[in-house]
Amino acid sequence: MCKSSEQHAFLAALPKVEHHIHLEGALSPELLFKLAEKNQIPLPTDDPSFASIESLKLRYTRFTCLDDFLNYYYICMNALITEDDFEMLAWDYFTRAKSDGVHHVEAFFDPQAHLSRGVAYATIVDGLNAARSRAESELGITSLLTSCYLRHLPVHESVATFKSPEVQEHYKNGSVIGVGLCSSENNPPTLWSEIFQEASSIGLKLTAHAGEEGPAEYLANALDHLGVTRIDHGIRLGLDHDPDLMKRVVDNNILLTVCPVSNVVLRCVPHISHVPIRKFIDAGVKFSVNSDDPAYFGAYILDCFCAVQETFDLSRKEWETITTNSIEHSWCSADRKSDLLDALSVVMNTHGARDITLN
Numbered sequence: 001m002c003k004s005s006e007q008h009a010f011l012a013a014l015p016k017v018e019h020h021i022h023l024e025g026a027l028s029p030e031l032l033f034k035l036a037e038k039n040q041i042p043l044p045t046d047d048p049s050f051a052s053i054e055s056l057k058l059r060y061t062r063f064t065c066l067d068d069f070l071n072y073y074y075i076c077m078n079a080l081i082t083e084d085d086f087e088m089l090a091w092d093y094f095t096r097a098k099s100d101g102v103h104h105v106e107a108f109f110d111p112q113a114h115l116s117r118g119v120a121y122a123t124i125v126d127g128l129n130a131a132r133s134r135a136e137s138e139l140g141i142t143s144l145l146t147s148c149y150l151r152h153l154p155v156h157e158s159v160a161t162f163k164s165p166e167v168q169e170h171y172k173n174g175s176v177i178g179v180g181l182c183s184s185e186n187n188p189p190t191l192w193s194e195i196f197q198e199a200s201s202i203g204l205k206l207t208a209h210a211g212e213e214g215p216a217e218y219l220a221n222a223l224d225h226l227g228v229t230r231i232d233h234g235i236r237l238g239l240d241h242d243p244d245l246m247k248r249v250v251d252n253n254i255l256l257t258v259c260p261v262s263n264v265v266l267r268c269v270p271h272i273s274h275v276p277i278r279k280f281i282d283a284g285v286k287f288s289v290n291s292d293d294p295a296y297f298g299a300y301i302l303d304c305f306c307a308v309q310e311t312f313d314l315s316r317k318e319w320e321t322i323t324t325n326s327i328e329h330s331w332c333s334a335d336r337k338s339d340l341l342d343a344l345s346v347v348m349n350t351h352g353a354r355d356i357t358l359n
């Protein structure tokens with residue numbers, strides 16, 4: 001919530017596009033316990049955090065770093081087994097997104113984390129697609145899927161997954177339209193260049209996590225070797241001093257999918273005021289504001305918008321620019337972008353387009 005109800009109403013009404021949401025990161029402790037019981041998946045007994053929904057939620061407020069979070073993230077997704085489970089997971093997210101004013105979603109999922117447990121690719125994608133179709137028809141939310149490759153595993157495992165016939169089939173039939181790179185930033189993006197080159201050659205969209213915990217140099221690396229048009233997180237660009245790289249990101253019209261609450265919860269920055277939002281605005285770096293793993297970080301997209309507003313006191317004009325950039329850098333059709341821009345105009349007209357701060 002924003003302190004001012006007028007500010008809150010404006011941010012709530014903005015037609016949001018979410019570019020950086022890991023659907024597995026929308027697995028709430030409530031759904032985890034339900035699925036673990038249904039599927040007879042035992043939760044760890046050597047970690048008292050798994051004793052109850054409440055103790056798990058408390059643990060989620062105490063992450064020490066990205067790897068500490070990822071440990072829970074990978075354990076919890078073991079409870080996802082059937083097509084219905086994946087549908088429930090995504091539907092949970094879409095219903096919440098609707099109440100936050102989300103109109104379009106470009107979501108990540110982690111195939112390798114499920115295939116390695118014996119869950120078939122079609123089970124994952126069919127479940128997610130069922131929720132996507134329902135979200136479009138019942139909630140008016142359009143969405144696209146990007147499969148993320150896992151950077152903490154040997155690159156040959158990513159290559160084998162990428163090349164497998166069922167994964168290729170879903171790229172070809174358009175169920176999955178993009179390729180991303182996530183997990184611990186312990187390997188440079190360069191190593192995944194073969195996948196990204198092949199993905200580019202078959203027309204897939206390209207993005208990669210870089211400069212979350214890792215150095216700004218990884219952004220340059222992702223641009224040089226992966227050919228991405230978006231960078232996920234990328235905050236080190238505004239924290240490490242590299243004016244040439246900053247200029248390159250601006251000149252190449254790269255969008256950063258920033259996740260300010262995630263950065264605080266995972267201690268990439270000591271406080272949200274250290275997320276370089278103002279620096280990016282002043283330098284002309286385009287970015288969207290996103291939740292990342294909302295069920296773990298206790299903040300869905302509107303919470304993230306409010307946290308940014310409370311800290312940086314942005315003007316309505318600045319929010320209009322952020323929303324416009326988010327829409328224009330989406331991977332949806334030109335017609336859908338035009339609908340989203342129209343929805344933004346309506347909100348700006350209703351709430352007044354005065355270039356003043358909101359308080």
Ligand code: HPA
Pocket residue numbers: 022025066073182183184209212262292293
């Ligand atoms: O914040 C993240 N960073 C890297 N990998 C991830 N996978 C899920 N969330 C994240």
Ligand SMILES: [Zn+2]
Pocket residue numbers: 020022182209232292
């Ligand atoms: Zn992420």
